[in-house]
Amino acid sequence: MRFSQLASCFLALEATSKRLEKTSRVSALIRQCDLDLLEPLLLLLQGRIYRLIDPREPGVSDRTMIKALQTAYGISPAAIETRWRKHGDLGLVAEELAKAQAQVRLVAETLDLQRVHTTLTKLAVHEGAGAIDHKVRLITELLSHADPAEARYIVRLVLGQLRMGVGEGIIRDAICWAFLPMPKGLFDSNEHCDDAKDNSSGNKTPTSGNRTVFTCDTADDALIIARDNPQALLILPDESAARQAYNLIISTVQHALDVSNDFAAVALVARTRGIGGLQAMDITPGKPLKVMLAQKAESMEKGLASVGLPCQAEYKYDGFRVQIHIDPHQEVSIFTRRLENVTRQFPDIVSMVKDLPGPLILDAEAVGIDQDGSFLPFQSISQRIRRKHRIADSVRRLRVQVHVFDVLYRQGSMLSRPFQERRKAVQELVPINGPLQAATATTIAEEKDAVAFYEKALAAHNEGIMLKAFDAPYRPGSRVGSMVKVKPVMDGLDLVIVEAEWGEGKRATWLTSFTLACQHQGTCLAIGKVGTGLKEKLDDSDEETLTFAAITEALRPLIERQEGRAVWLRPELVVEVAFEEIQKSPSYASGYALRFPRMIRLREDRAADDAASLDEVRIAYEQQYRRGLT
DNA sequence: GTTGCCTGCCC
DNA sequence: ATTCTGC
């Protein structure tokens, strides 16, 4: 397959926000792709170079890419930054430069998909001195053969930012559309689907001919027929049944992805062994699963409404997520939320669990504790997560305590078991106290129970609580309403904007990142940046809406100097910023920084002198750890 | 030899 | 991590 085919698919995907159209285009592409190219194709469609579980990384981001563009197109870094500021996307910069060069350059080899992927793979080679030069050469080599559209996507692939609105959901659905039996009549009325099919694969798609029509009474019947007849076209009694059947087929693929985290393997099984093959795929202790994520609740009331009563509440610990595996040989491995293997970094956790009855998969939070057993701030424990050297030393200095809150595998997969049952397994497996312990939890019958437990959690220096629906299955990688977090709302601070940066992607024409400062003896001391909380679109029903456009215009007259994407401002505009915590900062001039900052509103009534002073920040810093003790 | 920028990944 | 947005 030529890389240009992928590039033109990317162009079409970028041009629409409609999910069905995206799904249709992706499915057309994977349907016509040779089976041995499925792996690179599916990776590149996701904007990845390596599989999720592959520990390799390209090691190239903005700065190295600017060097590569400099080498490839002979343009100075300053000029590249200027164009970056204009387009908000280095891929678009490359495309522009490639266009300008196309007139001078004579021949170009055509790039094929396999070659592009293989070359990108080589970015990860670590070879000490000269590594950056090597990466620059690899990128330059690809760009020298790329037409403008290809250049755009080569750059974005290297940076891991396709910005096409295509994620795992659409690729999952596309695998279904391409390789599995489908109910008739669901998307026929959607013109885009037919469109894409006709355009890119004509009438001879592997699955469109020779279809046997089956009439099914229910969605469950349809799934059975689909399993036994890979070429089936399913006729359901009505649209609702057809949709149910479709959802069942999608869930089958989702299940296979959940347990494998490997799109190419799943696509191959779908193509060669159909639904039965997908259903037979199962969790393998030792292979990581994605973790289930919690939604944030605006209040206790809304949180409880989301999970339903009665429910379970747990402390929300300020540590990091660990998925602990014991395989059939009783070998332990530990994975982070992003499926990084951190077993080597945590020998202490390995010894905590090594005598549990495997095979087993536990979901837990690891928290740092000091000599007295009180919690350490997240910054401390984070020193251990990526450590490669002097690990034994760090194990001695930074002790961890592991709070187990879920069991995903115990005598078989527990994913579809109700949470209540999984939680019972936690209690059977893990003690209440000690270095490895069950997360502190309670049953909530009504709101006042939850409030009392929440107060207790805060008094014990936790971030807040988790609320979990008793009957919910474990949904790897999803952020669903059956699991919510409730955290305190912190007071905001009024701070002055002293610098800003132009945005990227769809926010390229606005200032989108703002450096904040507090006051100290007549000068501004930086305390961090904020770049979220503002809206892209004006909300007519809300007079107070703060948009990127509005703040950009408010700041424009204050611009003193610009360089690349950076903007220096006269410190006049005051904004209210919310945050979770004030931290000691090793980098900001004030000595403090805000954890999870977000913009609340403009304070046009305030002058720079009215912004928070360093003393106020210091007081807020000291004060925050007393919360919940009163 | 030391410092500082860059990257990726925790939150 | 938080937040906003489109389907």
Added chain:
DNA sequence: GCAGAATGGGCAGGCAAC
């Protein structure tokens, strides 16, 4: 209701620049 794309601070490691 969910996925995706914007954006935050700080950490270790690794390379380049000094």
